[in-house]
Amino acid sequence: MRQGIEYTPRRATELVCDALQDTRVIVISGARQVGKSTLAERVLDQVTNSVARFLDDPAVRAAAIDDPVRFIRHDGLMLIDEVQRVPDLWLAIKHLVDREPRPGRFLLTGSARLLALRSIPDALPGRSETIELWPLSQGEIDDEPDGFVDAAFDLGSDLRAEPREFRRKDYLSRAIRGGYPEAVRRDTPRRRHRFFEGYLSDMISRDVKQVADIERTDDMRRLLALLAAQIGGLLNLSRLGSELSISTPTVRKYVEILETIYLIRLIPAWSANTTTRAVATPKMLFVDTGLAGYLSAGAVSDSLTGGLLENFVLGEISRQLTWSQTSARLYHYRDRDQYEVDGIIENNAGEIIGIEVKASETVRSEDFRGLRLLQRKLGSRLRAGFVLYCGQDSLSFGDGLSCLPISALWTTGSK
The missing domain is CATH 3.40.50.300 (P-loop containing nucleotide triphosphate hydrolases)
Structure with a gap:
């Protein structure tokens, strides 16, 4: 030991x-x-x-x-x-x-x-x-229950969270810290930056070469940087290939390698007969948001912050799905009419929890647009729809819909 x-x-x-x-x-x-x-x-x-x-x-x-x-x-x-x-x-x-x-x-x-x-x-x-085994969850770091997934299916929209003193900057700080134990132990952004720098170099020089014979490893590094800059978006292989000046099949191969060594995860698109206009493109998720923050070189924009926090939330849900009592899978939804839901958790019975992530400290009725569409299409199959945001209050927005602070993911106890 x-x-x-x-x-x-x-x-x-x-x-x-x-x-x-x-x-x-x-x-x-x-x-x-x-x-x-x-x-x-x-x-x-x-x-x-x-x-x-x-x-x-x-x-x-x-x-x-x-x-x-x-x-x-x-x-x-x-x-x-x-x-x-x-x-x-x-x-x-x-x-x-x-x-x-x-x-x-x-x-x-x-x-x-x-x-x-x-x-x-x-x-x-x-x-x-x-x-x-994923990087540390927020519940593991803070010694909290990490029971959101089970509680959401058990309680539906009746689920409420205890207010915590977290604001947008606190959630963003947690996302940029990430969950690798060594990064969590380091006290300053500069020291974590040094960890991610060495980690990424080691992954490309050792693990990538172990999985496949890649001659142009610089392309892999550039691909990761592009993925970080587009965090929260759909995976567009042809656009990535154009920006990197490499073929689409090569980009697909590189993405498969990054999945194989657990740097990224693809979230499949969700669709049903009731939502035939859904697009089938997967969404890319960084296994650790700290690494994504490092790759974005500290760039700050509304889209990047929103994507980083969305990745942070979906990553916490992905962690919980490895140990929750509820057997479920994570998807995303987007259709040709510009309706979207960031995360869809579907259990074996076909019941669904819809998740929308907002980087603001307030919630508006319009933030439930995608969730209301699912509610109209799915009826009772939609167990609940939640907007997870950077404020502190748990509020109802109509039957089956409510907003919760992002911290509900790890402060909520399981059933």
Whole structure:
């Protein structure tokens, strides 16, 4: 166990411990520096007869490459950190857990979406469970409940939030800080800037090259900067290609790589038979708004601030969806008549929570335009529509519609 750094408890810890009771292989996946190894070591401390192998160590990696079958021999739980570094381990693990199918054999971590890597030879259907670890949530940072998603489906528009002393500048400051543990620990913007500078260079020089053979890595850096400048918008591959002077297929390949190494996430468009004019273009989400703020080089504009706060809100919801009791997925909505809803959370029963994000400290009736459209189209399927904004009050705007402070995302307790 690493010493000397204060540990922030992660909600994923319980998910991992539960999975170890009935699943042979548990994979903790997520971006570099989100705390996967630390979380895994914490879990190992609770398990007797456990052992850890770290593939960032050249000697350990050499042993795994030389004899993967011998490398994984152990009677108890084995942690293999950064497992994607030795793809041959994947087949050896599959062979072993097929012959000895007891739960809790392997705890694997990876800084890339393992099944998207061409070097990984096979999946482990029915044998493994993947738990995705995001950067720290605001609730994890502040020791708050992080229960908005469950409460929204449970209470609908009756959900109310306790007022907190947060204003627009406070939310923007949190967004720019981001959730990487190392960035959160740094006290000044200048020190966080240095962290993001090194982090991005490391990701492009190591992780990008591990996923694909990219010769012009400068294009990848420029693409990220363009995505940050257009944060909150739809993903327009042809426009990005034009601005970068590269082909649309190449831009698509680069975007897939950025998804694979957990720098961005694409939010699919939502549509139903009742909304046939919906556009199908996905929206791009930075996994961490701190990195997006760094890439925008401190530029300040209403559109950029609005996009950054929208990304911040949708990122917090995405984090909660990895641990909420409610099984749901996140979408966005936009149609050809210029109606849009920033976030749509749909559960397995087809019930929907609509989310609109506003960077202002006041709310107007017009801010519910997209949500009212969904209400007319969907009727009772729309469980509630919320405008999340930078003010402090929770107010009703008609049956099924209300505004809440953004802080409701993490200060609300679950059912």
